[in-house]
Amino acid sequence: MSDWLIAIILGCVEGITEYLPISSTGHLILFGELLDFTGDNAKTFDVVIQLGAILSVLVLYRDRFVGFFKGSLEALRNPGLCLESGLQGGAGIVKLALVSAPALLVGLVFRRHIKEHLFAPLPVAGALALGALLMLVVDRPASNRRGQSIEDLTCRQSLLIGCVQCLALWPGMSRSASAIIGGMLVGLSRPAAAEFSFIAAVPLLGAAAAHDLLGALQVFTAGELSAVAVGFMVSFVTAVGAMRWFIEIVSRWSLRPFAYYRLVVAAIVVALSW
Numbered sequence: 353m354s355d356w357l358i359a360i361i362l363g364c365v366e367g368i369t370e371y372l373p374i375s376s377t378g379h380l381i382l383f384g385e386l387l388d389f390t391g392d393n394a395k396t397f398d399v400v401i402q403l404g405a406i407l408s409v410l411v412l413y414r415d416r417f418v419g420f421f422k423g424s425l426e427a428l429r430n431p432g433l434c435l436e437s438g439l440q441g442g443a444g445i446v447k448l449a450l451v452s453a454p455a456l457l458v459g460l461v462f463r464r465h466i467k468e469h470l471f472a473p474l475p476v477a478g479a480l481a482l483g484a485l486l487m488l489v490v491d492r493p494a495s496n497r498r499g500q501s502i503e504d505l506t507c508r509q510s511l512l513i514g515c516v517q518c519l520a521l522w523p524g525m526s527r528s529a530s531a532i533i534g535g536m537l538v539g540l541s542r543p544a545a546a547e548f549s550f551i552a553a554v555p556l557l558g559a560a561a562a563h564d565l566l567g568a569l570q571v572f573t574a575g576e577l578s579a580v581a582v583g584f585m586v587s588f589v590t591a592v593g594a595m596r597w598f599i600e601i602v603s604r605w606s607l608r609p610f611a612y613y614r615l616v617v618a619a620i621v622v623a624l625s626w
Contacts, residue, residue, distance in 0.1 A: 355576060358389050359583035363401050366583075367590025370405040371550055372598055373487060373529030373610050374617075378476040381523060382621065385473065393576070399561050400580050404587030406557050409550050412595060416551065420444050439502045439551070447510040451531075451548075452555040454514040459521055459560070470523050477621040479524030484614035487529060490536045491607040500539050502548045509538040513552070524618075527553060532607070543603045550595055 365383050369376040380398050384390050389397075410417055419440055439447055459466075469475070516534030520527035528549045535545030601609075 355579035356582055358387055359397075359401075359579040360586050361387065362389070362397065363404070363583040363586025364590050366398070366401045367405055367408070367587040367592075368594045370402065370587075370591055371409075371528050371553070371595050373483070373526050373532055373607060374614055375476070375480060375483070375524045375526035375529070376402070376405075378480060378524035378526070381471060381476055382473060382617075397580060397583060401583040401587040402557060403561050404584040405591040406554055406561065408588050408591035408595065409554055412592060413551060416440075416444070417554075420448070439505055439548070447505060447507060448552060448555050450507055450510040451514040451517065451552045452559070454511070455518045455521060455527075455556055456559060458518045462521065466521055466523075473621050473625050475522070476524035477618040477625070479522045479526075480614040480618040480621070483519075483525050483529045483533075484611040484618070486533050487607045487611040487614075490533050491542065491611075500541065500544060502540065502544045502551075505540070505548070509540075512538050513548070517552070517556070527556065529610075542607065543599055546599055546602050 362380060362383060365379050366376055369379045377398075384394050384398075416439075422441065470479075513531060513534035516537065517527060517530045519525045519533075520530040528546075531549035531552050532542075532545045535548050536542065540548065
């Protein structure tokens with residue numbers, strides 16, 4: 353199979369799954385095994401196409417991120433702005449820091465152990481199943497009606513969501529699913545929890561990508577870099593579409609179809625691994 357075709361397939365997988373609660377890392381591991389695309393090149397390629405998905409959030413929510421930047425400058429002059437409620441300006445920067453810090457700290461400590469022991473089909477299947485069960489528990493029929501919006505988010509809620517998001521370090525659990533589960537546990541509505549999971553992805557995924565990419569691009573030849581660029585663009589475009597579709601779905605229905613999908617995939621992975 354050509355490098356370009358592999359790049360297109362994996363770019364689609366990353367873009368579609370990064371912000372849906374079904375685990376992009378888990379799907380990339382599984383598709384990498386199916387396509388026989390593994391090793392250092394594959395790991396670095398996954399990081400690069402993930403940057404395409406991160407860029408999609410920055411584009412879709414550009415006004416909010418510009419507000420974060422302006423708010424951080426205003427907060428330097430008036431630190432009290434960082435204590436305001438909502439997800440705007442300096443207060444938004446503080447909440448993004450709080451939601452990102454737990455997973456960053458845990459990841460730094462256990463990163464090597466996680467990569468050595470959990471990046472395999474059976475651990476991914478276990479994480480897919482656990483995440484599905486947690487989604488079924490938190491997704492109540494009335495949660496969408498009585499939940500808060502992200503403008504009601506407090507610092508305490510942000511930190512609690514960040515603690516739940518540590519589950520995403522287990523490949524297959526899904527960062528998006530973990531953030532949505534945490535958001536609904538602290539009182540956010542389903543659409544608000546989904547939207548916050550998109551925004552909260554930027555600092556966490558950006559930090560992880562920067563760490564992994566440091567000196568890693570040298571594993572690619574000049575010819576392979578064109579395929580990497582294709583994967584990046586495919587990931588960006590498909591992620592934009594996936595986010596818009598997902599918000600519409602969770603606003604009207606529930607997370608249950610995604611939970612059932614996770615259980616089916618987990619069962620298939622276990623069956624194929626025996």
